Each structure stands twice: as C-alpha cells, then as structure tokens.
Amino acid sequence: MKLEGKKRIWSEYQKEIADDHYFYVRSCIRQSFFPGSEQFFLHFLGDVLGKDIYENPSHTTCTGIGYHSDVVPLSTIMTVIARHYALMKEAGYKHIVISCVTSFGIYTEIFETWKHFPEELEKTREYLYKATGREFDLPESMTHTSDIIYKFRNEIADRAKYRLVNHETGEPLNVVEHIGCHYSKMFPKYGVGGAEFPNVLGGMIEAWGGNVVDYPERRHCCGFGFRQYLVQANRGYSLSNTAKKFSSMKPYKPDLVLTNCPGCTMFMDKWQYTIREMEGTVYGNNGESIPVLTYEELAGLVMGYNPWDLGLQYHMVQAEPLLKKLGIEYDPADKFKTKDGRQMPVPQNLINA
Amino acid sequence: MGDFGFTVLKERHINYDANDKSIAEYIAEREPSFRICIECGCCSATCTTGNFIRFSLRELQILLKRGENEIVREQIDRCMLCGKCILVCPRGVNTRNVILLAREAFRKSVENEI
Numbered sequence: 356m357k358l359e360g361k362k363r364i365w366s367e368y369q370k371e372i373a374d375d376h377y378f379y380v381r382s383c384i385r386q387s388f389f390p391g392s393e394q395f396f397l398h399f400l401g402d403v404l405g406k407d408i409y410e411n412p413s414h415t416t417c418t419g420i421g422y423h424s425d426v427v428p429l430s431t432i433m434t435v436i437a438r439h440y441a442l443m444k445e446a447g448y449k450h451i452v453i454s455c456v457t458s459f460g461i462y463t464e465i466f467e468t469w470k471h472f473p474e475e476l477e478k479t480r481e482y483l484y485k486a487t488g489r490e491f492d493l494p495e496s497m498t499h500t501s502d503i504i505y506k507f508r509n510e511i512a513d514r515a516k517y518r519l520v521n522h523e524t525g526e527p528l529n530v531v532e533h534i535g536c537h538y539s540k541m542f543p544k545y546g547v548g549g550a551e552f553p554n555v556l557g558g559m560i561e562a563w564g565g566n567v568v569d570y571p572e573r574r575h576c577c578g579f580g581f582r583q584y585l586v587q588a589n590r591g592y593s594l595s596n597t598a599k600k601f602s603s604m605k606p607y608k609p610d611l612v613l614t615n616c617p618g619c620t621m622f623m624d625k626w627q628y629t630i631r632e633m634e635g636t637v638y639g640n641n642g643e644s645i646p647v648l649t650y651e652e653l654a655g656l657v658m659g660y661n662p663w664d665l666g667l668q669y670h671m672v673q674a675e676p677l678l679k680k681l682g683i684e685y686d687p688a689d690k691f692k693t694k695d696g697r698q699m700p701v702p703q704n705l706i707n708a
Numbered sequence: 709m710g711d712f713g714f715t716v717l718k719e720r721h722i723n724y725d726a727n728d729k730s731i732a733e734y735i736a737e738r739e740p741s742f743r744i745c746i747e748c749g750c751c752s753a754t755c756t757t758g759n760f761i762r763f764s765l766r767e768l769q770i771l772l773k774r775g776e777n778e779i780v781r782e783q784i785d786r787c788m789l790c791g792k793c794i795l796v797c798p799r800g801v802n803t804r805n806v807i808l809l810a811r812e813a814f815r816k817s818v819e820n821e822i
Contacts, residue, residue: 587713587714588713589714590712590713590714591714591717592717594714594716594717595716595719599719599721629710629712630716632710632712633710633712633715633716634716
C-alpha cells in the first residue's frame with residue numbers, strides 16, 4: 356500500500372477550519388431539546404481553550420424550517436442570512452460557526468447561489484439595506500460546530516477522564532455515527548471528508564477510544580425530513596426511515612448513536628420511543644433502547660462533566676446504561692434538580708431509566 | 709399499543725439475497741426459454757383471462773425472478789392454458805410450459821420435494 360498517495364488523496368478531502376475568533380449562531384432545535392450541548396460548546400471554546408467566540412443576542416432563526424416547508428420564500432431566507440452576516444460584520448468577525456446542520460445547509464446553499472448568480476447577491480444587499488439599513492460582507496470561512504469539536508478532538512482526548520471503552524471488559528464501545536444529510540451531501544466540499552468519506556464524527560470516536568460501527572444503512576437519512584413529519588398523516592414516512600436504519604444497525608449491537616444534526620438527534624431519540632409504543636420493538640441490547648447523543652454531550656462525558664449538567668436527562672432514551680458502561684459516577688437524585696437545588700417535575704415513562 | 713395516527717410503513721425493498729428463488733430455478737432448469745423473457749408484456753396484452761380478472765403473466769414472471777412467490781402461488785391457477793401468449797411472444801418463450809412448470813413446482817414445494 357502506498358501511504359504517501361493515500362495521504363495526498365485524503366488531503367483533498369480536508370476542510371479549512373478557522374482556529375480562533377468565531378461568530379456563533381445558535382440552533383432553534385438544539386437550544387430547546389439539548390440545551391446542554393450549546394452550553395458546553397461555548398464553555399469549552401471560551402473557558403477551556405481560551406478562544407474568542409461571540410454570539411449576538413439579535414441573532415434570529417435562519418428560517419430553515421419555514422423554508423423547507425414552503426412557507427418562507429428563497430429571497431426572504433437569503434435576506435435573513437444576509438442580516439446575520441451584517442451582525443457579524445458589525446461585531447468585527449469573519450469566521451461564522453453554525454450550530455445546526457439545517458442552518459449549515461441553508462448557509463452553504465445560499466453561499467453557492469450567490470457565487471453562481473451574483474445578481475441574487477446584489478438583490479439581497481438591496482433588500483437588506485432597504486429593510487434594515489445594514490450592509491454585510493461574505494464570511495471568510497463557514498464552519499459547523501462539529502467541525503470545531505473535530506478540530507479539537509485531540510485536545511479533548513488529552514483532557515479525557517473517561518475513554519469510550521467498557522470499564523468492566525476493557526472493550527471499546529460500539530458507536531454508530533450518523534451525519535446529517537445537509538452537512539455534506541448537498542455541497543461535499545464544506546464537510547470534513549466530503550460526501551464520500553465524512554469523518555467528522557468517526558474522527559472524534561476514534562480519538563476518544565471507541566469503535567466506529569460500519570453497517571449497511573450507515574449513510575441513510577434518519578427520517579427527519581420537514582415535509583415528512585410536519586403533517587401527521589405523513590409521519591409514517593419519517594418513522595419508516597428511522598425503523599429501517601435502526602433495523603440495519605441492530606445486529607452490530609451499538610452502545611450509542613452519535614449525531615451532528617439536531618433533527619437527527621431528536622428523531623432517532625424520540626422515534627425509538629414511538630416504535631416501542633407502536634410495535635414493542637427495541638433496538639438495543641438486553642431489551643434497552645440505544646441512547647442518542649450529540650458530539651458535545653459525548654465530549655462532555657469523556658471530559659468528566661456531570662451528565663445532568665450536560666442535559667442528558669432531557670433525552671427520551673435515557674443514558675444510564677451508557678454511563679454504567681463507561682464507569683461514570685452520577686447521582687440519580689440530582690437528575691431533575693435545578694442549579695439551585697429545587698426539585699423539578701419528573702417525566703413519566705422514560706426509556707432506559 | 710399506542711395509536712399515533714401514523715404507522716411504520718411496510719418495507720418495499722426487494723431482498724434478492726434472502727428471497728426464495730427455488731421456484732424460478734426449477735422452471736428455468738426445465739424450460740430454458742424462461743430466462744430470455746424481456747418482460748415486454750405482449751403475453752399479458754393478449755391474455756383472455758387477464759382481460760376479465762387479475763392475471764398478468766408478465767407480472768408473474770417478474771415476481772418469480774425476484775423470489776416473491778406468494779402472489780404467483782395465488783394466481784397461477786387462473787390461466788386457462790389457451791396458448792395465445794405463445795403465439796405473440798417476440799422471444800419465443802414457451803409460456804404455457806412455464807405456467808405448467810410453475811404449478812408443478814408449487815405443488816412439489818408443498819410436499820417438500822423441492
């Protein structure tokens with residue numbers, strides 16, 4: 356095997372990821388359903404690595420959900436994105452970091468549209484100026500938050516308190532990595548490893564000691580699809596995708612699913628509950644369901660953060676079996692307590708609890 | 709079980725590896741022209757039975773080759789063996805013999821002979 360040639364080819368699949376001075380834009384879904392993820396990301400970059408990361412409170416949704424469900428026209432969403440760039444320009448930043456894969460897809464799609472149709476860019480400048488009096492520059496780099504964690508995966512491994520191994524048997528955990536379709540399937544050059552060899556999550560898992568599971572439907576959609584789930588009667592399409600994917604991974608006995616897209620995390624988590632209620636089917640070992648985590652939650656666990664501070668209790672499928680495998684100590688009594696120690700209502704029928 | 713107003717849809721994926729192709733193989737061994745069918749549908753277009761009830765030899769040939777035998781098992785006895793399909797087949801497939809062999813194969817499969 357000629358390693359030099361392989362290295363040269365692989366170098367063509369790499370992506371430039373900015374090293375510092377980030378302008379951060381949040382995700383609608385993530386801050387609602389996995390609030391610990393964005394919290395950890397900002398803490399890790401700002402407090403642990405000492406990087407300059409800035410978020411503007413005037414930042415809004417990218418309107419991607421409306422755009423994909425045909426209620427927001429293209430010219431409107433382009434103007435919304437242009438406003439975010441204007442906020443970035445006003446704050447003096449040039450590297451945008453996008454927390455959501457749907458938004459990331461929107462940003463890349465619009466960036467490419469403006470590149471190929473410069474008249475659309477000029478129209479958008481005009482719309483934004485007329486509506487808000489703002490002007491904007493295009494960013495020097497567009498990065499997804501998972502790219503940043505991928506870039507600093509070895510720094511996380513250096514600070515790791517736990518590795519992705521079963522602490523009783525010493526065997527690496529089987530981790531399924533699921534990459535959101537809008538991360539690199541639409542515009543491969545914006546993803547680490549492109550559409551053919553996306554390594555953004557696999558690289559993290561390997562750096563933290565886990566075993567990446569390769570299974571037949573590895574690159575299949577999670578079933579999120581806005582048009583598939585927004586209308587109740589269509590949700591069978593979404594659910595069937597998820598069922599197909601989980602049936603395919605089940606024989607490989609995964610201990611964990613790791614995703615980089617908020618929609619994938621949400622649906623692969625909650626549809627497991629739905630399928631269990633509908634058919635009684637579970638996909639994990641010993642009659643358990645498979646915990647689905649974001650990369651920040653996993654990074655936080657590896658670094659020894661309290662699982663309840665990372666927000667793991669807000670998932671439908673609870674992570675206790677995984678915590679036991681990793682040998683992470685946790686206090687069940689603290690699970691649903693606020694920061695100041697008050698007891699919150701405890702949800703019923705949690706899975707794996 | 710919970711009613712959510714939607715369900716997991718039945719898989720339409722054709723699993724060529726897992727499906728049972730023993731019936732198709734039984735026919736092809738004894739009537740090699742079975743293999744050269746191009747699924748043009750002339751047999752179905754001229755079929756008297758298919759004009760009145762659900763019966764399409766073209767469909768049944770495809771299903772047999774996929775190993776999806778259950779629909780074929782249900783419908784194969786509907787053929788009246790008139791032989792018009794042999795006359796119109798552009799590839800010269802002995803379609804009547806295909807039908808007879810399929811019936812024989814299904815009968816033997818029930819008796820565990822194939």
